[in-house]
Amino acid sequence: MRKRRGAGRPTIADVADKAGVSTITVSRALRDPAKVSAPLRERIDAAVRKLDYVPHSHASALASSRSNIVGVIVPSLTNNVFADTLRAIYDELEHGPLQVQLGNSRYVAEEEERLIRIFLGQRPAALIVAGGDQTPAARALLESADCPVVQVMEVDPDPIDMMVGFSHFEGGRAAGYHLLQRGYRNIGFIGARMDPRSRRRMEGFAEALRSAGRYDSELFMTTTRSSSTSLGAELIATLRAKCPDIEAVFCNNDDMALGVLFGCQHAGLRVPEDLGIIGFNDLEMMAAACPSLTSIRTNRYGIGKTAVDMIRARLDGEEPENRVVDLGFQLQERQSTARRA
Amino acid sequence: MRKRRGAGRPTIADVADKAGVSTITVSRALRDPAKVSAPLRERIDAAVRKLDYVPHSHASALASSRSNIVGVIVPSLTNNVFADTLRAIYDELEHGPLQVQLGNSRYVAEEEERLIRIFLGQRPAALIVAGGDQTPAARALLESADCPVVQVMEVDPDPIDMMVGFSHFEGGRAAGYHLLQRGYRNIGFIGARMDPRSRRRMEGFAEALRSAGRYDSELFMTTTRSSSTSLGAELIATLRAKCPDIEAVFCNNDDMALGVLFGCQHAGLRVPEDLGIIGFNDLEMMAAACPSLTSIRTNRYGIGKTAVDMIRARLDGEEPENRVVDLGFQLQERQSTARRA
DNA sequence: TATCATTATGTTAGCGCTAACAAATCAAGG
């Protein structure tokens, strides 16, 4: 006699037996209750509860060749920027059947490609990837994926499928204009990691300075090290040692900006009088800091929410009116750049 | 003629055809290459590459009634504390076949129970859950799960299965002794969210103060609002308005501690002279702050790494020598409590 | 070389679910 495998949890057949219907009816009652008459539905629900039945998602995925997994690939788990977007995705998906599967590419394009490959192996319901800088192979994989794909955090005229984010270039440019407007002259840039998005911020910033004839590459300091508060403090010290006449600095993110503030405080510099500081993202702490820190506010939660909305619409068969949604940014002006111009 | 479903990507049968072997041989070559002779292995590998074959994980999970999913349930995605542990889990799991599936319980026990139910429906390879405060039903579900279960972030003599973390009570107590030792007398506590772990920190802290006869409930201020830097600034202002003679404060986490520092700076108070501050977790920014902030350092990355090690050992059939691993904590003494006693 | 243990590969039958088709039931109109 052959041993039965996995004879553990109740299956849809057990529920069907108990309710006195066929398995397909149970399947329908669970997936689309409207397709089953009220009395049967009640009997099935009762049987489900009594048996504590949980559908076997793998079997379902295999039979329908369509899983309930939304693959999400982000470059960092510790970066607050992605945490907010992720939180939105989880919040939005909570009350549906869709499940998030999260991959961490650590800012490595090849790792991202590997993750895309793995995720596609699961026939995901949809895919969300950060940014628009995939390798050609990764892009090809995504283009041929037969599920909705949303690129988040950036906008680009040529999305793989759909896209929601904002322009990092314009954000950087706005930061530049703000410092110029505030009367700062010797304006620098501090950037860590320098992933493609940070690079675009820097380029927009440089363009703003250039347009006013105030661009000086000596005042731009970047590193591939990952950003942190202490790194911000370290870099501003180095930069000031090299260029003591620097008056203001744009940091590629808020952690770095906070570090610059701490660095100034340790060095006895007054902010904004001796040095103006502007960050990027407007994390919660920026408003609380002393002095409060100017930043470019981005709608990270909205990006996650919009991404899910787009996916849901597509899965419902609708075609989104715009394949690229620009959620923009706002300059949050605070004490750290409030120099009497 | 019946339409074939899902006639999309290549299957194991396609690979088997191309390599001139049976499907089970391909299956074995992919899962355990040592079971297949070298020449066949090479032919199979070549076929896999040529067809760009990716195994269908759902089919595999169904057939073996064992998925490659490690379910992880954390109470928050934005809390840096969990981000570090998560990062470790992802780092450790990267080069194996195991996939992480992440759930966010938002500090709601019922939501955690729901997630456990969903995850168990996928027959996970293992489960990692935060803390030891599951509902009785959730605990029962986990106890009957036929996979390794690791509770992280805490230690408890009675784990569901395995556990790795540290004692929040002892951490809080250490913070209390430190402030007493530094000569502070009117010592307060500020706590947001007040999840079970924060509560245990507070209890340990209170116990330390009580042992020195310096416990005063008037100086303990808690809220269920979620922690943030601005909340820290707000609460210290409220607490000082109520008890102007407060000399030092223990914050239930570092975000709150940073907020208290900012609050003091805005109010013109000197730290540590007018107010001593100690946080919990020792996030990166604590060392960079000005003044640098004392904190209880916890090994969050190590917790994630150890959890995966324990899971892997169990999956390899080994029994861990200790079902509960205490990774401890260290007091990081910095300027914010450096009062000349 | 015959015999047995070992290793390498193949055959068969599902895992639990759902798509596609089929049949039964029902409502309304002539």
Add this chain to the structure above:
DNA sequence: CCTTGATTTGTTAGCGCTAACATAATGATA
């Protein structure tokens, strides 16, 4: 009463993979 069309439920086969058993090839031993 029978049509007709819509609605509800059931039957059958198969999604892609692997467990269990079966067999073939290989090696070791006397």
